[in-house]
Amino acid sequence: MVKTPTIICVMDPNNYSFRVTFEKLLAFVQPEIEYGGKIHKVVTQRICNRPYDVLHAECPYSAIINRGTHWNPHHNSYLLTVGRETYLLNDMVSFQTMNKNTTYGQMYQLGLHIPVTVALPQPEYEDITGDPRAIPELIFAENEWFDLQEIGDHVGYPAYLKPQSGGGWIGVTKVQNGKELADAYDRSGNKPMNLQKAMAYKEFVRSVGIGPQVMVMHYNPNANFSHDRYLRGPDKAIEFDFLSSQHAEEVKKICKVINAFYGWDHNSCEALLTKEGDFYLIDFANAYPDSSLISLHFHFPTMIKDMAKWMIFCAVTGRKKFYDFTRNWDRYFAIQSQSALSYHEKLDRYNMLADEHFETQKFEQFCQEKLHNFDTQAFQFFASKQFSEVIENEVRYYFKISEEIPQKLAHYQGLHEFWLRCERDNLHL
Ligand SMILES: Nc1ncnc2c1ncn2[C@@H]1O[C@H](COP(=O)(O)OP(=O)(O)O)[C@@H](O)[C@H]1O
């Protein structure tokens, strides 16, 4: 049988641990998969920053991990030019059209819980008004006065004023009253903002979806440092059953449904579980979900394995990417309009559409038949010196104070040892 190289392209210039671990894992496992009358030798290749012939752009890749092309117009145009010939993880057609704000509105229309949110136009237009050629009375003729205090009262306090574009907690302010709202809005500059009701919650849950696989993690936004947010607390790093099995299933479905609805392969979903037992969603349109070893630690190997399985599946089976991401929306809204169905019944039906989109059954069968040794091989890789070196390098890249390094290394290696122990038990090794 013919052996052919099947190339997965890796594009993530901003994240050392993600791209290097992904590449090293595949080089270690050396997958050779019989499918469609060929043996696919799956290898990775990193995308390089180089000129390309726009009219004859070539694509040697069967799948591309796109992480961050929204920051890189050169790569973005290349990826979309060749997009039909490959499988692009996270296309920018949908991510550049959809944002935090549109997704709030649409998921609310589907019946998911979203806190009360009002979109506010930006208070400043310095980039326009500073231009001597601009004629303000023409440009601003359609700006309408609004009463910020009335909007604050409608949303209720406390509330969050945050950029519609989102990302990295930048420009996010919690306001307790009208005065604080007015001050924060005045400071918000030339970014359109959302004013959103602050939810009281008993659990902050962050899910990460990769294809049909969803990883559910507890999240502590009050941790002193962003890299400690996935730790349960000072005495306990990880808690397994922090959600009931029903809530865990529900939040997985929510994440998978959102991703299928928009055609996203890799996205995170931040959900707040109230004491009444409802998940309120606050942040779920993320073209570049945090995938760093420093923040994910214990969860990092599972995330890399999920990514590897999904990308191998897409590359080997020649999964087709759709760029008309709205194509199934009518089917979702047809379910939504059935007033006899409860929230959970609708979610189950949306979930069936999501499984159809991700070909979940075919993917699971592929993993069982073609990747049956993958978990064990991945375990050997994660237990190897190669991966300890990734941990060590990443810690040295991230933590700049040299006296801190030994303690940080012990912390991350300890968490990883714990993952290895759990994985050994899971796999009965
Ligand atoms: N409606 C809300 N209720 C409670 N906490 C919120 C709410 N909105 C934002 N936050 C807090 O602010 C943080 C940043 O807001 P988020 O919407 O996630 O913005 P970003 O896109 O910058 O991550 C959240 O992680 C959460 O801790």
Ligand SMILES: [Mg+2]
């Ligand atoms: Mg967030």
